[in-house]
Structures are given as structure tokens and as C-alpha cells.
Amino acid sequence: MMPEGARWWEHLDRDFHRGEEPFELALRDKLQVRATAASDVLIRTFGACLVGTTALPLGFTPKKLAAALSDRSFYGPMAE
Structure with a gap:
């Protein structure tokens, strides 16, 4: 058990990220995910x-x- 008001993620093992997730999805859930x-x-x-x-x-x-390009001769002098 954790102390009251403690955050659960502060009490995880240091190598928690290496662990496997041991769960199986039901067929309906697998189809929904896919x-x-x-x-x-x-x-x-x-x-x-x-x-x-x-x-x-x-x-x-x-x-x-x-x-x-044909408009260039008209607008060119205005741009300068």
C-alpha cells in the first residue's frame, strides 16, 4: 500500500519500463483497436x-x- 496522498508513479520500480504487460484482449477489442x-x-x-x-x-x-511576363514591361518601372 502507498501512503495517503502519495503519487503512484513515484513508487514504481526503477526498471518498470522493461516489464511486459501480461494481458490479452478479447476478439471484439482486438478488432476495435485494429x-x-x-x-x-x-x-x-x-x-x-x-x-x-x-x-x-x-x-x-x-x-x-x-x-x-508580358505585364512585366508595364509593372517593372513601377516596382523600381
């Missing part, structure tokens, strides 16, 4: 794909780049 992990991977992958599409230069087509 389904949660799989959905986590899918959601993170989908989110990464969405963020990745923002890096695509959709507005930089050759026609738009040529138009921007």
Missing part, C-alpha cells in the same frame, strides 16, 4: 493528399505565365 488504427492511417493519408494538392501550381499554365 479498425481504429486503420481508420487513423486512412484519414491521415487522405489529409496528406489534400494538403499535397495545394502545392500543385494550377494557376501556372504556360498561357498564364506568358501573360504575366
Whole structure:
């Protein structure tokens, strides 16, 4: 038993982190853990794909780049 008001983590053995956790999950719990992990991977992958599409230069087509370069002669002197 621990003294009243003591914090349990201060009374762990020094090599506690090396110990094995001796428990088995029921089939339903195993399936729930695996389904949660799989959905986590899918959601993170989908989110990464969405963020990745923002890096695509959709507005930089050759026609738009040529138009921007033609505006350079007009806006160039104003920038100086």
C-alpha cells in the first residue's frame, strides 16, 4: 500500500519500463483497436493528399505565365 496522498508513479520500480504487460484482449477489442488504427492511417493519408494538392501550381499554365511576363514591361518601372 502507498501512503495517503502519495503519487503512484513515484513508487514504481526503477526498471518498470522493461516489464511486459501480461494481458490479452478479447476478439471484439482486438478488432476495435485494429479498425481504429486503420481508420487513423486512412484519414491521415487522405489529409496528406489534400494538403499535397495545394502545392500543385494550377494557376501556372504556360498561357498564364506568358501573360504575366508580358505585364512585366508595364509593372517593372513601377516596382523600381
